[in-house]
Amino acid sequence: MNGPTPPGADRTHSRPNPRHADCARRWVPSPFIAGAAALHAGAAAALIAQPATWPWAVGSVAASHLALTAAGLWPRSALLGPNWTRLPAASAASVTSVPGADRRLALTIDDGPDPEITPRVLDLLDEYGAHATFFCIGERARQHPKWIEAIVARGHAVENHSQRHRHTFSVSGPGALRREIEAAQRTLTDISGTRPRFFRAPAGLRNPFLEPVLCALGLQLASWTRRGFDTRERDPQIVTRRLLTGLAPRDILLLHDANSARDALGQPVVLAVLPQVLRAAAEAHYHWITLRAALDAAPVTPVGHGGNAAPFGKIRP
Numbered sequence: 189m190n191g192p193t194p195p196g197a198d199r200t201h202s203r204p205n206p207r208h209a210d211c212a213r214r215w216v217p218s219p220f221i222a223g224a225a226a227l228h229a230g231a232a233a234a235l236i237a238q239p240a241t242w243p244w245a246v247g248s249v250a251a252s253h254l255a256l257t258a259a260g261l262w263p264r265s266a267l268l269g270p271n272w273t274r275l276p277a278a279s280a281a282s283v284t285s286v287p288g289a290d291r292r293l294a295l296t297i298d299d300g301p302d303p304e305i306t307p308r309v310l311d312l313l314d315e316y317g318a319h320a321t322f323f324c325i326g327e328r329a330r331q332h333p334k335w336i337e338a339i340v341a342r343g344h345a346v347e348n349h350s351q352r353h354r355h356t357f358s359v360s361g362p363g364a365l366r367r368e369i370e371a372a373q374r375t376l377t378d379i380s381g382t383r384p385r386f387f388r389a390p391a392g393l394r395n396p397f398l399e400p401v402l403c404a405l406g407l408q409l410a411s412w413t414r415r416g417f418d419t420r421e422r423d424p425q426i427v428t429r430r431l432l433t434g435l436a437p438r439d440i441l442l443l444h445d446a447n448s449a450r451d452a453l454g455q456p457v458v459l460a461v462l463p464q465v466l467r468a469a470a471e472a473h474y475h476w477i478t479l480r481a482a483l484d485a486a487p488v489t490p491v492g493h494g495g496n497a498a499p500f501g502k503i504r505p
């Protein structure tokens with residue numbers, strides 16, 4: 189399809205291998221993970237040296253597992269590894285060369301494509317000249333490839349939201365996580381012609397095995413700054429208020445173009461919310477940027493080996 193190349197799209201590798209070792213980055217355990225590992229080693233050493241301490245050893249290991257689980261159930265946590273909860277600050281060069289670089293927002297739209305809702309979302313985005321990031325499910329992309337092509341052709345970005353969006357994702361082991369993410373990576377790359385660079389976990393839930401897999405696949409985890417719970421909330425005004433109250437530069441917003449709740453008239457809530465959000469942002473002189481465009485505009489910090497350099501883990505609200 190002809191159309192504008194999405195910001196940050198890498199058209200020079202139209203069919204890259206989704207294993208893409210060239211994009212992998214080195215996994216460095218977060219301080220939280222390193223601490224949990226040290227605690228396990230200490231408990232094992234204590235058991236060997238003084239078996240009578242076993243209640244303490246078992247108790248501390250159990251407590252650390254609880255803490256790791258809790259961190260995975262907190263979508264905006266960076267305890268298990270780097271996690272975009274806001275856009276990184278733009279590099280000095282980007283701020284001076286891109287008008288409005290300090291008034292950037294990101295709109296992320298999950299769970300599609302959907303043949304009913306995605307086209308209408310795309311029309312609304314066109315109306316306001318907004319660029320969005322679509323976290324797509326591999327199986328849905330395979331069912332509706334033309335809407336993946338349309339997303340890219342109309343200047344937006346397609347990113348990885350797993351192949352099947354399984355509710356068991358966050359309790360999967362490293363092999364299952366990798367198969368699920370790699371399958372979506374392959375599907376979305378095949379259809380869009382562009383390798384996804386970001387991953388969002390189903391429901392934002394994950395476990396300590398995820399970050400090493402993302403590193404191997406050259407993906408960056410992204411969550412959000414604010415969400416409207418538009419898959420559950422049927423009142424568009426409540427969803428809109430959740431997204432706009434306290435809106436600030438570099439916020440990442442979350443909506444859904446599939447699995448949307450329906451309002452009192454039976455319409456998908458997202459279609460009533462989106463025009464209000466886009467209008468309010470335009471009036472406040474914000475502009476919408478894709479996550480990958482923000483990644484490209486961020487100051488370069490060498491991370492691991494490969495080209496996926498970004499200020500991972502250094503982002504603060």
Ligand SMILES: [Zn+2]
Nearest residue numbers: 298299390391
């Ligand atoms: Zn989802």
